[in-house]
Amino acid sequence: MSKSLVSLVINGSPLVREEKRAAVLAAVEELGFRPSATARNLSSRRTGVVGVLVHDLRNPWYAEALEAVNARLHTAGATMLLGDARLDAAADERVLHTFVDLRLDGLVLVGSLDPTPAVLEAAKRLPTVVAGARDVDLPDVDVSVQDDLAGGGLAAEHLLALGHRRLAHLAGSTGAVMRLREKGFTDVINGTAVDLEVVRTAMTEDSGYLAALELLGRPADERPTAVFAAADVAALGVLRAAAQHRLRVPEDVSVVGFDDVALARLPGTSLTTVDASSATVGATAVDLLLDRVADRSRERRTVVAPVSLTPRHTTAPPPSR
Numbered sequence: 001m002s003k004s005l006v007s008l009v010i011n012g013s014p015l016v017r018e019e020k021r022a023a024v025l026a027a028v029e030e031l032g033f034r035p036s037a038t039a040r041n042l043s044s045r046r047t048g049v050v051g052v053l054v055h056d057l058r059n060p061w062y063a064e065a066l067e068a069v070n071a072r073l074h075t076a077g078a079t080m081l082l083g084d085a086r087l088d089a090a091a092d093e094r095v096l097h098t099f100v101d102l103r104l105d106g107l108v109l110v111g112s113l114d115p116t117p118a119v120l121e122a123a124k125r126l127p128t129v130v131a132g133a134r135d136v137d138l139p140d141v142d143v144s145v146q147d148d149l150a151g152g153g154l155a156a157e158h159l160l161a162l163g164h165r166r167l168a169h170l171a172g173s174t175g176a177v178m179r180l181r182e183k184g185f186t187d188v189i190n191g192t193a194v195d196l197e198v199v200r201t202a203m204t205e206d207s208g209y210l211a212a213l214e215l216l217g218r219p220a221d222e223r224p225t226a227v228f229a230a231a232d233v234a235a236l237g238v239l240r241a242a243a244q245h246r247l248r249v250p251e252d253v254s255v256v257g258f259d260d261v262a263l264a265r266l267p268g269t270s271l272t273t274v275d276a277s278s279a280t281v282g283a284t285a286v287d288l289l290l291d292r293v294a295d296r297s298r299e300r301r302t303v304v305a306p307v308s309l310t311p312r313h314t315t316a317p318p319p320s321r
Contacts, residue, residue: 001027049079050289051099051126055111055133056086059203059233060261061278062111065132068282069108076290078105085113093118100125106289109136110282112175127292131285132278134176142292143302144285148177151274152184154309155228155256158272160188163317164254166195168215168224170208170234173200181230181258203230208237216245216253225253225318232257232264232273239269239314250316260310270313277305 001024008016009024016024027033050073054062070080081104083095096118099107106127113119115136122128129142159167169185172178182198189196199215201207208229216223216238229235235257239249247253257264260275284303291298 047103047105048077049081049102049104050106050108050286051081051083051095051102051104052108052110053083053085053095053099053113055113057084058086059111059231060263061232061259061276062132064261064278065110065282065285068279069110069131069286072283072286076286085111096122106293108285108289109133110285112177127289127296129285129289129292132177132276132281134180139300140292140296142285142288142300144281144288144305145177145302146276146281146305147307148180148276149184151258151276151307151309152181152186152230153188154184154274154307155258156185156188158309158311158315159226159228159254159256160192160194162226162254162315164226165193165318166224166226168197168199168227170211170227170229170238171198171200172203172230178203178230185228197224201234203234205233205237205240208234209240210237212238212241213244216241216247223253226256226315227253228256228258230258232259232261232271235271235273235314236263236269239271249314252319254315254318256309256315264312272312272315273310275308275310277307280305 005016005020006024009021052066052069054066056062073080100122104126107122108129108131110131112133112135119136120138123136123138123141129144130136131144132146134143134145167189169182171182186196199211201211212227215227227238229238235255238255242249242253249255255271257271257273258276260273263269264271264273284305288301288303
């Protein structure tokens, strides 16, 4: 048999007669043959590998979005090469340089990453998509993101409808996504007879705990009756602070998060939160990347996934004074 015939069979060509195909496949099985990925890459100028740089793998929302990215890449016949960006800037630079040097098919940036020179250079060299953030603003970088502005508004509307008039917002200290969540929340509150205190902090459980420890430690007539945290992980810290102050949730204080991660859905937590569509954002990012790989010259696209608020057991009307 000729090499060309074997190649046609391996690549699934319909031009081969069935008896020839059966003979080749039998030989493949007997010899344990596997096509050379390196040779295929040289021929197609594709590696079949996509680099994924995640802002922080400890954040549950990023992990859930990453699962959707990996699943969609697998369906497309591609492999994910993962890097974690939380270590330091030098580590980010090494990972991104490696992605570029390996000539990967594309790059997915998951989460709020600073537009460092290494990030900008990689985005120029590789087809690139941002998932779940808006911090890298380049004409040829597509964006798959949740509607953070609308989500912040939903949280405010929910608490106002319950009758809360003394609110606190734990706002993210960095990132365009956090600014939009804060704006959505405050835009609805502004113009109402509501006392709102905004506290900017990192979106971690410990940061949420420390911020809420001070807020909820005030006298009953001074502390907020509800707290909206811009991420579920920070909201979990608020729940911990409430427990330390022996405050009941939601009877004494209501808590709202943002992201709807798996921890928020656990029966023991049952956190009222905004669903930030992690699976949709991740899968859409891969679709955008595959389109960008096929046509580097097409116009930039931003796809915004809708969000919704899921009321659970951490919100209720405020306590009567």
